[in-house]
Amino acid sequence: MVETIVCRNVSKVFRAGKQSVEALLGINLTITRGMFVVIGGENGSGKSTLLKLLVGLLLPDQGEITVLGVPVKTGWKRLATRIGVVLPSDRSLYWKLTAKENLHFHGGIYGLKRNEIQKRTLELLLRLGLLSQQDQLVEGYSTGMRRKLMLAKALLHKPEILFADEVLSGLDPRTTTEVLAILEEFNREGMTVVMVSHVLHNLPAKARFLLLKNGKIVLDGPLNKFQFEGVVRIRAMLGDREIEEIAEEAELSEVILQLIQQGASEVRIEKDDLYSLVRRYLA
Amino acid sequence: MSKILYIAWKEGKIQSRYRFVWFNRSLTPFFMLAPYVLIARSLSSSLESWVLVGSLIWYWLNQYFFGVGDAFSEEREEGTMANIALSPLSLLGFLVGKGLWLMVDCLYITAITIVFFALLGVSQGAWWLMLLLYLLCGVFMFAFSIFFAGLVLIFRRLASINFIIQQGLGLLSGQTAKIEAYPRSIQLIAYTIPLTYAIRASRALVDGNLYLVSSSFVGLISTTMLYLLIGLVAIYWAEKRLRIEGSWEVW
Ligand SMILES: Nc1ncnc2c1ncn2[C@@H]1O[C@H](COP(=O)(O)OP(=O)(O)OP(=O)(O)O)[C@@H](O)[C@H]1O
Ligand SMILES: [Mg+2]
Numbered sequence: 429m430v431e432t433i434v435c436r437n438v439s440k441v442f443r444a445g446k447q448s449v450e451a452l453l454g455i456n457l458t459i460t461r462g463m464f465v466v467i468g469g470e471n472g473s474g475k476s477t478l479l480k481l482l483v484g485l486l487l488p489d490q491g492e493i494t495v496l497g498v499p500v501k502t503g504w505k506r507l508a509t510r511i512g513v514v515l516p517s518d519r520s521l522y523w524k525l526t527a528k529e530n531l532h533f534h535g536g537i538y539g540l541k542r543n544e545i546q547k548r549t550l551e552l553l554l555r556l557g558l559l560s561q562q563d564q565l566v567e568g569y570s571t572g573m574r575r576k577l578m579l580a581k582a583l584l585h586k587p588e589i590l591f592a593d594e595v596l597s598g599l600d601p602r603t604t605t606e607v608l609a610i611l612e613e614f615n616r617e618g619m620t621v622v623m624v625s626h627v628l629h630n631l632p633a634k635a636r637f638l639l640l641k642n643g644k645i646v647l648d649g650p651l652n653k654f655q656f657e658g659v660v661r662i663r664a665m666l667g668d669r670e671i672e673e674i675a676e677e678a679e680l681s682e683v684i685l686q687l688i689q690q691g692a693s694e695v696r697i698e699k700d701d702l703y704s705l706v707r708r709y710l711a
Numbered sequence: 712m713s714k715i716l717y718i719a720w721k722e723g724k725i726q727s728r729y730r731f732v733w734f735n736r737s738l739t740p741f742f743m744l745a746p747y748v749l750i751a752r753s754l755s756s757s758l759e760s761w762v763l764v765g766s767l768i769w770y771w772l773n774q775y776f777f778g779v780g781d782a783f784s785e786e787r788e789e790g791t792m793a794n795i796a797l798s799p800l801s802l803l804g805f806l807v808g809k810g811l812w813l814m815v816d817c818l819y820i821t822a823i824t825i826v827f828f829a830l831l832g833v834s835q836g837a838w839w840l841m842l843l844l845y846l847l848c849g850v851f852m853f854a855f856s857i858f859f860a861g862l863v864l865i866f867r868r869l870a871s872i873n874f875i876i877q878q879g880l881g882l883l884s885g886q887t888a889k890i891e892a893y894p895r896s897i898q899l900i901a902y903t904i905p906l907t908y909a910i911r912a913s914r915a916l917v918d919g920n921l922y923l924v925s926s927s928f929v930g931l932i933s934t935t936m937l938y939l940l941i942g943l944v945a946i947y948w949a950e951k952r953l954r955i956e957g958s959w960e961v962w
Contacts, residue, residue, distance in 0.1 A: 519790025
């Protein structure tokens, strides 16, 4: 297996005056080629910081990061054409340019040939359903359309790795599925995907899930390892308190009986999913 | 097209979305300078071209200090700076692209201004020769503005006194005056500013004093080189700091 991304003991502290925020603490991480990695975690847990460190926008206080065999600290410009980055803010597009012009500009500063830019632009806009609005100024785009254009921009120069920070935020359910399908398709063709996301459903079965909490990785494993089949979540009111229990389907009736004996009311049974797993880990 | 040219292309495209602003900008220097030039004319006809030439050179500095000096803060406020940083283009390459666009922009506006003054009967020698000289001096003003851009990246507050700095530089360099009339100490400061030499060279060209043109260029080249060098170090240093602080965007 080819190690594509390696972080060794990476820490990042932000200092502003006397205050300092420990955004990441001793991160060790290896991502191999072709992986589809999803990074989750609460607001402020360090997800974006990790992504920015991986692409070179930030320098770590401690530790080393290599991407595609290149040390990011010194070699980030050499890496530029080999990675694609979707930043979280849609302000990273030029709003006074059209979608097509944004992509042409991007292709241009990434050193693509003119006809290559034209071909790729057409392909991606078509694939993302933006072709009919390609000559519209980005300022007239909706949030979701901008998000898709940002993805097109990151994919334009055929990167080996895609880093995407909240590329799914602001997308409607159908578009979320569409964008995930596109990412999976590119991933199948060999592109490594590292995405930060608060959206945790419909993720590809092969995805590796990383959970950050207070700047540390608290959970790391393939999604299909987390068993949700045959597991249920029971919620109930105990007095004025809401409680939640996870149980195997086989022992369901027994658990409910126990709960009722304890005086629980409003018992609800739900399928377990990644959201509740994350909630349990972060509690 | 090379990567750098795409920066210029992008600037041009965005500008073209503000046609009215462009129209406004192309006439501004004429209306701004006309009162001074016309007063000078009522005194003597050699003075009018002195003021016009000095002011036009200052105008190039003004455009470069705004365009290049604020280039980083502009993109940071837009939120597009991080994308430039992530691209294979260096920050300097980005500034050069921006500078190329400004050159086209300034050349066009200067030409319009020259035409308007010519219509008023203000002469300044062969127009094409002067335009060439403005362009050449413009290259040096551009290099000088890289120094300012580098400083702005380090001392952000400088951006807010950009215009005052330009005015001060104009005054010191004798935009509308002879610096020989200044006190000795002020003259010494004036000779550390590239603009001083650029203005002197252009006036010498109007007067047909080719010896003074070339000696002024020696001063222009050497002072500009020095500022450029400091500017490049500042940009290099600032980039590192941006990567430590992560302040690629400011709203
Ligand atoms: N440039 C910066 N300067 C100072 N502090 C920062 C900077 N960037 C991030 N931080 C701090 O580092 C911590 C982690 O921030 P980060 O943006 O990585 O969180 P996140 O997990 O991406 O959160 P969200 O889900 O809200 O996007 C936060 O406490 C944040 O305030
Ligand atoms: Mg974030």
